């Protein structure tokens with residue numbers, strides 16, 4: 001069954017949008033739903049954007065989470081298990097929740113994200129793919145046993161259910177592969193499936209990965225990746241990366257103007 005509301009995902013139409021007009025669709029005690037948003041919700045291991053929603057009377061509601069709800073299966077063979085559609089709920093920080101009473105259904109608002117956090121998350125997300133490409137070359141069997149992924153502003157990690165731990169020489173080789181992509185400033189592009197705009201493909205160096213996250217268009221600004229391992233108990237390994245010299249680019253982000261009804 002397909003849910004009857006769908007939030008327009010402006011971050012897929014233009015991933016450099018940081019601010020856009022929208023309208024209120026639903027108000028709850030702790031959250032607000034809009035007809036469109038620039039805020040990327042938590043998904044695929046990537047943390048959500050943070051930001052503000054400014055009501056037409058000037059009231060500012062800060063949100064520190066955004067969640068996807070009521071998705072439905074895309075039903076595309078290339079994307080097994082992919083869920084699309086549904087709505088995005090902006091979770092308002094506890095101190096601002098009483099201000100939700102000022103919001104009214106259908107009213108115009110402006111939704112804006114914290115650009116620095118977004119730029120960091122896009123960088124971290126792209127780095128996570130380069131790490132994954134490194135792991136897929138050095139320990140291909142681990143890729144089949146991925147059990148978790150977490151992408152935060154300053155680092156990324158994957159968890160694997162594998163019998164053999166990652167040895168120091170394997171970590172060094174993974175780091176080399178990932179850093180070679182950074183040094184060559186590997187180009188990254190993202191395309192959408194013709195039948196379903198929320199079904200997205202990540203392309204880099206001839207590799208194609210289904211991924212709905214937000215990415216950089218080139219790898220150089222990530223800087224050198226440092227790869228580490230941690231054992232999580234018997235048969236579980238965590239591989240993480242950090243990039244202390246990263247230079248997330250803030251230029252290019254822009255606001256969306258109100259659309260003129262035709």
Ligand SMILES: [Zn+2]
Nearest residue numbers: 125202211213
């Ligand atoms: Zn991705």
